[in-house]
Amino acid sequence: MRFRHLKFALGVVGVLAFAGAPAVHADEQFFPLQSYRVGPYAAGGTGFFGGFIDYLNLINIRDGGVNGVKLTWDEGETQYEVERGVEVYERLKNRLGVAAWNPLSVGIAYAMIDRITKDKVPLITVNHGRTDSTDGRVFPYVFPLLLNPYSETSGIVNYIASREGGVDRLKDKKIVVLYHGSPYGKETIPIYKLLADKYHFSVEQIEVPHPGNEQQSQWLSIRRAKPDYVVLRGWGVMNPVALKTAQKVGFPADHIIGNVWSNSEEDVIPAGDAAKGYIAITTQASGAEYPVLQEVIKTVYGAGKGNLDDKKRIGSVYHNLGIVNGILNVEAIRIAQAKFGERTLTGDEVRWGFEHLQLNPARVEALGAKGLFHSINVTWDNHEGDGRVTFQQWDGAKWKVVSDWIAPDWASLRPIIEKSAAAYAQEHGITPRTSGDDPVSQ
């Protein structure tokens, strides 16, 4: 009698059956979007996916697609939950012409690595994701474009060094890292230690339990430690609370440096005055003054097809990240088309495009994104692509760039990444590729 429920299950099979694939006519390239517009992280989700969709719309309206290949997409809501992300993956993976997956969620990205590798479709984790997936020899389909967590760490330390007047001046300085009590937050603990040993500064790493709405004790400990800088490796509500509590214990905001998940308007606005002077790393500048954003405003929003409800958010950090993510995806397709032909590409062909995604500053300028992001140089074995970072300061109303484009110390991070990737390869029985022309195994 336990099996009665199956009638239920069978009954719904019919309803769920229209998950099937509608026929793709003409040449189209499809982006399945595991977006999150509800739940605790909705502000980031609406910004990022809004920007991404805005850029895809721009390409369709202005250029008629990429060399005539129209870009299409479909959204599945995940609420940032892994199993909903997986459900959306299973639902949309059989659509024709899937170009790449862009979940903007560490958890969902992790759960997809096995699946997309088997299905041979690229997985883009711009600005975040699994650090060792930088090693394209082991992770042929995963691309933590522009910045992985280790590079971020190094970029932040390099910025502090530049503020102090060079890496030699880091000696005997004290840095506190305030991290979110999650695997994400803990990921960079060894890297801060490594850099502290290398540059002879001292580092203390303090955990804030999820969700981080109470930080009194942590900031009292910080006050007692009297550090020169506090690095905020936060997430969600933890960020404004950190800034507020810092004010409460009298720690100056301009000596708090936020990481990529602590760098948006949503992280500072709730903190009000306490956020004034706060500095955060970013791979893409905010603001709408860049030509590509002007075109988005004119062409997409002008046609009433803009994705953001609130036009004031055009040019915000997450929106611009979505735009940059759009540029990277579209250019990868363009590069792959140059090799494979101007038609709907397979996921594996798009992977080839990403592995040759080299946009120098001149090309970035031609795309109307000069100043928005610096450059990218992805190769078959370096899936991050050496993105540069910059630092922005919150003036109470908007972010202002306060540094040059800074290069992380990729050379000293690469061996750690390779070691971790090798361990993954061994655990999963993967033979690392030895050249970019190797057929992808598995």
Next chain:
Amino acid sequence: MFDYQFLIEVLVGGLLSGVMYSLVAIGFVVIYKTSGVLNFAQGAMLLFAALTFVSLVERGVALPLALLATLAIMVALGVAVERTVLRPLVNQPPITLFMATLGLSYVIEGAAQLLWGTQVHGLDIGISDVPLDIVGVFISRFDLFAAAVAGSLVALFALFFRTTRTGLSFRAVADDPFAALAVGLRLPRVWAIVWTVAGIVALVAGLLWGARLGVQFSLSLVVLKALPVLVLGGFDSIAGAIVGGLLIGAIEKLAEVYVGPLVGGGIEAWAGYVVALVFLLVRPSGLFGQKLVERV
């Protein structure tokens, strides 16, 4: 050399944080006391109240007017909940009512975001949080203000319950619902009123917590901070909620600062629960709890 000044600072900070927990806990207590419902939607109500207020203000409504409007909406919400959820579920086991409030929290969270959007908002209630320096111990002005608000709220309730007719009937229902019914008190009306009161508490707590965290979805998570307070102080005691909040706040901070480093930190998330648990093993009805709750 032990740093006593630091100890005092941690203790004071903890006590003041505890007041914030108490504020949320009180909302649970008023409802539990009269209807035996552990209202998990309290967090959603808090979010809804704060979001409504902030959104009204951002749309240019004057502060007092926005406050009044939000108050009116919370009253309407309280009455509506009594009509649509509580009344049909009367006499159901507590666990069913608990699940109903979970469902209610979905509805309220969804409605709040549908109405006002998912954007995060800052909420400035006009208190600059530059710390007071009292002989080297930093004390937050904002937390002092919050403590004062919580104190006056409790005083107001005490007055209300002791002197007004409605307050008296509230206490009668809390003491013995059957006897209260027998003497002709109208339970539905009392429930509607306590839910309204809980709504007002949610508004106050929502504004204070909103000023601390920003008004956003995570605001509803502050209930998790209130639950150990309830276990410690008793689900049905306002005094317990206050004392429990202070105790949990202080113990949590002391544990994080002094015990945390031994095990790697971040123990705040569960320290409160463990303390409450250990305490309860010794005293099963909590600090001020009246009696054991019947089986669920």
Next chain:
Amino acid sequence: MDATSNPRQTLPVIDRILIGIGAVITFGVIPLAGSDYLMDAVLTPFLALALAAVGLNVLTGYAGQVSLGSAAFLAVGAYAAYNLHLRLPELPLLLDLVLAGLVAAAIGIVFGLPSLRLRGFYLAVSTLAAQFFVQWALTKFGWFSNDNPSGVIDAPALTIAGYSFTSAAGRYLFSLAVVTVATILTLLLLQSQTGRNFIAVRDHEIAAKVIGVPLLRTKLLAFGVSSFLIGVAGVLWAFAYLRTVEPAGFNLDRSFQILFIIIIGGLASLRGAFLGAAFIVVFPLILSRLGAALLGGVFDSGVLEMSQRIVIGALIIAFLIAEPRGLIALWDRFRAASAAWTGLRKTFPATDTSRS
């Protein structure tokens, strides 16, 4: 419930036939004809959650102890199986599964200790300690995730006696087999003296004590059995369904979800656990698909999602009001009605869903 209140009654012929048909469909037709989406994204999570709900039902429905920490035991099961597999690779996977369940049971008994002194919501809130402590420990100590820098574990392939269940159908069949066996064993346990002790403790603790039911042992056993089943469900969740899990996935929402399943399905009913799981897993999918299909052009997906949240919440309330005893009571009523209509009434055991 029919199955438990009439343990000695042999099944009516018609039910045996239905079970036979059900077995053929679940073990034969679905794996052959079902789409990957159906098995990977609908049925496998459904099975894992149903088993977890069976586990929680033993504790809450039968033994009357409320727990809000189910997700913690899912996590314990998942991480225990992962570490057993990693550190003792010579053990067969099925043994890992059972041992992981036992680890979860041990942790469950520890966190069940307060039940000796606490009841009702005090106990329920106390079980939250398990919820937060386990999540903290799994995040804090890298050993549990083999020092993966991101704290995430990658489940190994499901291999039993050299056969690898790597396809969607394979993972589904593996889950189905585990859930079937575990459910049958649970049913047997509930029909034994132990099961009657559970119910006695639930219905009247003092009376149970008077007639000689060992309270301490019975309550802890309920916690142990329940956590064991939830732990095994956690292994399925991690190994057969998601295949990559992180501690954050086992949060309070998951615990509530499992509690929802047993309340909506019907307390003290194993079939209710399955009905409830089907409702909780499938219904939001249908709703979201319908919403997108009907109104997708009119509203953006954010509005649709928010509306769905409201609808789901409202439905839960409406449901509790309409039938507080759960889907299973509706189902039994429907069956009784249809049986009366076809004149087969006497083949069905009387339906008794009252819980004192």
